[in-house]
């Protein structure tokens with residue numbers, strides 16, 4: 384090999400290894416000031432034209448105008464998707480947005496692979512870059528991380544599973560993102576970030592990414608210890624949602640219903656909701672046997688619970704859910720007051736509510752859907768929130784009918800979201816149902832009763848024993 388070729392081949396190797404560098408003597412120039420990424424409200428709004436999972440979202444002929452909508456509503460963290468082939472973005476979008484809004488912190492959202500990409504991001508005006516752990520090996524992501532930090536950039540390190548958390552633990556990134564969307568299957572699981580966050584065991588700010596489309600969904604991360612959220616599609620479609628997201632960012636803490644519920648989850652065993660509790664003895668017994676949720680019916684029903692009774696069981700170590708049947712809009716004043724004061728943790732909407740009623744609701748909630756046939760399964764995805772409880776259809780009553788869902792419907796429903804199942808669950812059928820459908824949550828009421836509104840403690844015991852039998 385002649386010297387020229389030798390030099391060239393070493394150079395290629397170096398570029399492959401380190402990317403293109405300007406050399407330490409030359410500070411890379413940029414004409415807009417760096418801004419701190421992650422200022423409050425830590426709501427990151429994204430400029431996103433399309434995606435492989437959703438197809439076209441919006442033209443966004445003028446990304447500066449789009450950024451202006453966000454900025455005008457108080458957003459100071461703007462994500463610009465610059466990937467061209469699948470997301471329809473360009474680096475020019477980022478350059479233009481940062482020039483127009485130098486006080487905004489701009490995140491370059493792309494699939495960065497080499498140091499060169501990081502340097503180019505910096506020079507284009509980015510204040511922060513995304514590094515995707517699924518895409519980079521341990522050495523590479525650490526190298527890119529330190530390089531970005533050396534340029535003064537903030538780095539959002541994105542993970543989706545425990546292996547990826549393990550991959551980045553050694554350098555303890557200061558800002559982590561957990562994507563609720565699996566980039567390989569595009570499936571969203573709104574609970575996944577909450578569970579995965581528990582494995583991030585160093586001091587860091589964690590951002591909840593993807594799949595948020597409502598106020599009610601946005602309170603879940605903020606009340607579960609997340610520092611921020613990243614929202615794309617929904618704010619592109621409806622920038623007015625930003626007002627709700629900023630309001631949700633004021634909620635703080637770790638005490639969200641979903642966070643507490645999934646802290647109780649044990650591998651291989653479904654969560655158990657015992658519904659139709661009207662008296663303390665039944666509630667205590669259910670909790671003693673291992674119930675995760677007690678359901679209190681606050682609707683016209685032979686199992687209606689007295690609100691003043693609900694106040695007396697605050698001490699029970701269990702999550703408490705109000706089951707309400709509304710046509711539309713909010714449940715009545717009494718229920719709202721119990722939620723406000725912390726006697727109840729969440730609401731199960733079991734009537735003819737619209738998805739919109741849940742979107743704007745101020746407390747954790749989920750929809751119970753009575754499925755008549757397989758066509759109804761599509762209804763599940765119309766409702767926001769991490770989970771939908773599926774129940775058997777009855778013409779007469781809204782719940783507690785003891786009727787069972789058809790197996791094919793259950794199977795289809797479980798493909799849409801992890802299965803939360805109600806309707807006719809009993810000591811006789813529960814172990815078979817668990818081994819066949821592996822539900823994530825089971826909800827039992829009428830088949831555990833001695834009479835309407837009173838549980839038969841023998842049947843409950845039997846029910847819990849059969850749950851264990853079904854799990855093996």
Ligand SMILES: O=P(O)(O)OC[C@@H](O)[C@@H](O)c1c[nH]c2ccccc12
Pocket residue numbers: 429431492493515541562592593594595613614615616617
């Ligand atoms: O549009 P959504 O569901 O609100 O998601 C936004 C953002 O989280 C998503 O675009 C995203 C998160 N991580 C990524 C990595 C690459 C491309 C895109 C992404």
